Amino acid sequence: MDELAVALWEEPELGLHEEHSSKLLRETLEEAGFDIEAGVGGMPTAFVASYEAGEGPTIGILGEYDALPGLSQSVGSERDPIEAGAPGHGCGHNLFGTAGVGAAIAVSRALDRDDAGGEIRFYGCPAEETLVGKTFMARAGVFDDLDAAITWHPSDHTAPQRGGSLALDSLAFHFEGESAHAAASPESGRSALDGVQLLNTGVEYMREHVPESVRIHYNVENGGDAPNVVPAEASVWYFVRAPTREGVERVTEWLREIADGAAAMSRTEVSERYYTGCHRLVSNGAICDTFRENMAELGEVEFDEAEHELAGELQETFPEGALADRLAEFEPPHAEAADGATLYSTPMDAFDEGDPGGGSTDVGDVSQITPTAQFRATTWALGTPAHSWQAVVANGDFGRTALPYVAKLLAGSALDLLTDEARLAAAREEFEQHVDGYETPLPEGTEPPFDLTQ
The missing domain is CATH 3.40.630.10 (Zn peptidases)
Incomplete structure (x- = not known):
C-alpha cells in the first residue's frame, strides 16, 4: 500500500x-x-x-x-x-x-x-x-x-x-454584452462584468434573508481583458449549500432570479450552466x-x-x-x-x-x-x-x-x-x-464537467 x-x-x-x-x-x-x-x-x-x-x-x-x-x-x-x-x-x-x-x-x-x-x-x-x-x-x-x-x-x-x-448546487452564470471603447464610446457598450457585479451585489443583500446554515460562495471566472474595453463576456461560478436538498433548491431559484434581474439592469444576456449538485x-x-x-x-x-x-x-x-x-x-x-x-x-x-x-x-x-x-x-x-x-x-x-x-x-x-x-x-x-428514496439532483441532460478543473 x-x-x-x-x-x-x-x-x-x-x-x-x-x-x-x-x-x-x-x-x-x-x-x-x-x-x-x-x-x-x-x-x-x-x-x-x-x-x-x-x-x-x-x-x-x-x-x-x-x-x-x-x-x-x-x-x-x-x-x-x-x-x-x-x-x-x-x-x-x-x-x-x-x-x-x-x-x-x-x-x-x-x-x-x-x-x-x-x-x-x-x-x-x-x-x-x-x-x-x-x-x-x-x-x-x-x-x-x-x-x-x-x-x-x-x-x-x-x-x-x-x-x-450540507447539500449543494454548483452552477455558473455567463453574461454576454457588447464590447466598446470604455472611454471613447462607452454608450455603445453593454458590460457583461456589470451583470456579474450586480448579481454578486444582489446575493450579498440576499444573505440577510436566508437561514444561518445556508452558505453561498462565488468566484469570478472571467471579468474581461482590459480596463479600456467594455467586457463583452463575463462569468461567475457559485456554490449554494444548505442542510437539505429542498433548502438548496429554494436558494438556487432565488439566485437565478437575481441573475435575471442583473441581466435586465445591465442590458445583457445571461445563461446558466449547472455543473453538479449533491445531497x-x-x-x-x-x-x-x-x-x-x-x-x-x-x-x-x-x-x-x-x-x-x-x-x-x-x-x-x-x-x-x-x-x-x-x-x-x-x-x-x-x-x-x-x-x-x-x-x-x-x-x-x-x-x-x-x-x-x-x-x-x-x-x-x-x-x-x-x-x-x-x-x-x-x-x-x-x-x-x-x-x-x-x-x-x-x-x-x-x-x-x-x-x-x-x-x-x-x-x-x-x-x-x-x-x-x-x-x-x-x-x-x-x-x-x-431516508425516503433517492432522486438525482442533476437536471436532465447534465453531463460530467470535464473542463471544471479548478
Whole structure:
C-alpha cells in the first residue's frame, strides 16, 4: 500500500483527469482477482471493482484519488512547491483510495477462506473535490444494489463521523454584452462584468434573508481583458449549500432570479450552466458503532520520533489559534490528553453528532441510496487545516504510517457487516427511518464537467 500511496502523491491529478491514479488502483485490484467495470457514469476515471464468493450481502468501500489545484508541495516544514501552481494532495485522497483498495483485497481473501460469504466492491470515485464523481455514479445506478457502504477520510484525529454535511448546487452564470471603447464610446457598450457585479451585489443583500446554515460562495471566472474595453463576456461560478436538498433548491431559484434581474439592469444576456449538485450526508449510526468497536480493538497508530518531530514543526506554521480551536471541539478526557500532542491517534467517540457541518461531500448521495457511514483517521498533525500545504506534507510522509490501521479498520468493519445479519438489519432499519428514496439532483441532460478543473 505504501508504494501505491506514494505513486499517487507524486503524480497528483485534478478531478475527472485522474488517468494515472485510476489506472494504478484498477490494475492493483485486477491483479488481486477483482472484476473491473471502468468508465461508469460517463466518466473514464470512475470504476467499480467487484469480488464475489458464496451467498451473502454486498458491501461497498468508497475510494477517492483526486487532488487539489495549486497545492504542489515538497515534504518539509516550509512552504516549498515542487512545481508552482501545480496540484497537490491536500485532502489526502492518495491515502483515501489506497487504504480502501487494501481493505477490499483483504476482504476478498477472507471470502476465499470462507470466513464470510457475499460480495465486496471497491468504488473508484473521481472528482470528489468538485462534488461530481459519486453524484454521476449514483445517477447511473451503480450503488442501487448495495446492502451498505463504508468509507473514511484523512484527518488529525480518529473517530466515527456521526454528523452530516450540507447539500449543494454548483452552477455558473455567463453574461454576454457588447464590447466598446470604455472611454471613447462607452454608450455603445453593454458590460457583461456589470451583470456579474450586480448579481454578486444582489446575493450579498440576499444573505440577510436566508437561514444561518445556508452558505453561498462565488468566484469570478472571467471579468474581461482590459480596463479600456467594455467586457463583452463575463462569468461567475457559485456554490449554494444548505442542510437539505429542498433548502438548496429554494436558494438556487432565488439566485437565478437575481441573475435575471442583473441581466435586465445591465442590458445583457445571461445563461446558466449547472455543473453538479449533491445531497446531504445521512450518517448511519449502526455502522458508526461498528467502526468504534473495531477502533477499540485496534488501538492507536504508532508514529515514530521523526514523524512526531516533523508534525511538531508543521504545527508551528499553523494559523494562530488553530490548535486551541481543535482542542475545544474534543470531549474530555481527549481534550486534556491531546493538549501538547503533535500526532493524536487515540480513538474517540464522535463529537459531531447532529452537526450538519459546513462542507459538502458527494458521499451524501450514496447515503441516500444505502446505509452509509465514514470515519476519520489520524494522518495529519493535530490542528492541521484541510486543503493546506501542511496537509500535503503529511499525506506524502507520516500519513502513510496510518494506512495499515485504516485498511484493517475498513476490512474488519466490512466483514462485520457481511457476517452479522442483525448488525446489517439494524443499519437498514435506521436507514429507512431517515431516508425516503433517492432522486438525482442533476437536471436532465447534465453531463460530467470535464473542463471544471479548478
